[in-house]
Amino acid sequence: MPHVRLDVDGPVVTVRMDHPPLNAFDTTQREELAARVRELADARDVRAVVLYGGERLFAAGADLKSLAAMGPEEVRGWNRALQRTFDEVARLPMPVVAAINGYALGGGLELALAADHRVAAEDAVLGQPEVRLGIMPGSGGTQRLTRLIGPSRAKNLLMTGRRVGAEEALRLGLVDEVVPAATVYEAALAHARRLAEGPAAALEAIKEAVDHGADIGIPAALALERALFTGVFGTADAATGIRSFLEHGPGHARFEGTPRNRESHETTDDKEEKGEEK
Template structure:
């Protein structure tokens, strides 16, 4: 059975982990996730993505049994591949929303950190517990968590390995919204649909400016912003938005066919999907 499933909801695709019981990352799931990310990155009709683990949980981390059997060189290669895969998810050009139910631990939280916005269930539990095993996060936890929460707060979570419940996660900025567990997917989809109705080129440029500008000095970030700002003026969406503003006032522009929901189709593999 496939470990990754894609569900198409009009311009939004739900990328669901499907490796029960814990959605633990093994080599098969990683390879399927990488293939799905590459396909979505090139899909012109996909305007937003939702990461989802299912009703029970998001993902409980890596396959520890498999990792314990690896030597240092094998671990290095496995880790490099997982970092590369998560980077592909983080670099998707369209907005990515994570819908977190149950547990998002270790590699599961590191994947959620690749999203642009995180919706968590009221009973969700998040954390980087690797230190309790005598190891450390290796798939972006030390880097993305620090950029999100700052050094001191991140070190607290990374060095203690403690779990964070949804209420605290919202307070410290680890997640952006908390809802009842049975509303996580629909809330994530609703936000993704809202973004999907926006101007795709401008959203992509904003994501690139924020993500890459944050890793550069202010002058470099401003230069990147200036270049992207100039570029979006040549797009059809910009022409539509500017004309609509002049003719009808602000907030009335409709971009492309993003507002149309073409229904829901489920795909149990990452090949031949319509996204």
């Protein structure tokens, strides 16, 4: 049976990890995840992605039995491949939403950090416990965690290896939403569907501007933003969005490739905006 499969729901695709009992990353799971992500990177009809490990847990890290049998050079190559795979997740052109049930530890949290939005169950447990094994995160944990929650908070989690519950993770900014465990996947899917209805080129450009702009100086980052803005302004979706705003006001545009009726996925902000217009 495959360890990673793709479940298609219109323009939203779920990357479903299914490697009992812990979704631990061994070579097979890493290779299958990489293959599935590369398929998505080139799929023109995919507008958003959900990462999901099932109802019990997201992923509990690397397969330590496999790592313990490796020498330093072999570990270096294995880690480089896993780091590259998670980086490919982060560089997907469409929005990526992580649906976190149960444990997201070690490599599991590093995969979740590669997403653009994280939805966690009320009983979810997150952490980078590698230091307690005498090692450190090696697949983005020190870098993405620092960029997400800041150096001081990141060092606290990385140096103590402590686990945090969902509410603390929300306060830290480690996750974006906390929902009942039974609704995690549906909440993530609903968010992904809303994003899938947006202008694909603009969403890709926003993601690129934020992700790459954070790693360069402000003059270069502003130049990147300016170039991306100019490129997006010439798209069909931009023409549609501007025309719709001028004719009907905000929130009514249906962008190219949007397969659903916007009314079925209205957000609270949409409803409040309509109330203000009235």
